[in-house]
Amino acid sequence: MIETRTPSLAALFTARSAARAAARRAVHGPAPYGEAMQGSTPRDLGPAGAQALLVEVFEPSTDRLAHSLGVGRRAEHVAHALGLPELLVTAAYLHDIGYAAAARDTGLHQLDGARYLRRLGASDALTSLVAHHTSALTEAGERHLDAHLRGEFPPPTDGELLDLLTYCDMTTSATGRTVTIDERLECIYDRYAPGHLVSRSIHRAEPQLRHIVSTVDDRMRLA
Numbered sequence: 001m002i003e004t005r006t007p008s009l010a011a012l013f014t015a016r017s018a019a020r021a022a023a024r025r026a027v028h029g030p031a032p033y034g035e036a037m038q039g040s041t042p043r044d045l046g047p048a049g050a051q052a053l054l055v056e057v058f059e060p061s062t063d064r065l066a067h068s069l070g071v072g073r074r075a076e077h078v079a080h081a082l083g084l085p086e087l088l089v090t091a092a093y094l095h096d097i098g099y100a101a102a103a104r105d106t107g108l109h110q111l112d113g114a115r116y117l118r119r120l121g122a123s124d125a126l127t128s129l130v131a132h133h134t135s136a137l138t139e140a141g142e143r144h145l146d147a148h149l150r151g152e153f154p155p156p157t158d159g160e161l162l163d164l165l166t167y168c169d170m171t172t173s174a175t176g177r178t179v180t181i182d183e184r185l186e187c188i189y190d191r192y193a194p195g196h197l198v199s200r201s202i203h204r205a206e207p208q209l210r211h212i213v214s215t216v217d218d219r220m221r222l223a
């Protein structure tokens, strides 16, 4: 059920967003993986609508916005190279929306983001990717939210898309640049003290994250 305090995607896609999306298309051409949602059907959210939503919920010139846009662009490149659906690109743009003030609740950004998108009417396929990206269950365990995460958002049926989303996140810097996983991890460990919950979670997940990145890197080289 949609909460009354939460604006619908239709409301969020205001004339201001539409104008921004139109300006973006004027600069960059048509969105390669789908057009912006026209404000009537939340499940029509695609990459262009996702970008418009990001601009609504994140302050301009912040790292969160720059990183989210960078991960989205990285996913556009990966999706194009590997012939993958635009769902990957949409999920990439929105993967960190749980950090937005409008979405923040439990502190587990994957869960908060997925819940927020669900309230906006996003599909289960999209919310499950956002809910489980970048070893979410590891941090969920640290926060004693793993049962909530698993119960509310079963892991995606397509594990390939989830790994590719994690790949895009782990090879994009905090400011949106493409980086190696070594650079990305170093940045995370710099940002969070060694005993910090996020630092501990990423450290525990590091072998899995490195395996995902290495596997996708190999695949991209052959594409």
Ligand SMILES: [Fe+2]
Pocket: 067, 071, 095, 096, 169
């Ligand atoms: Fe991210």
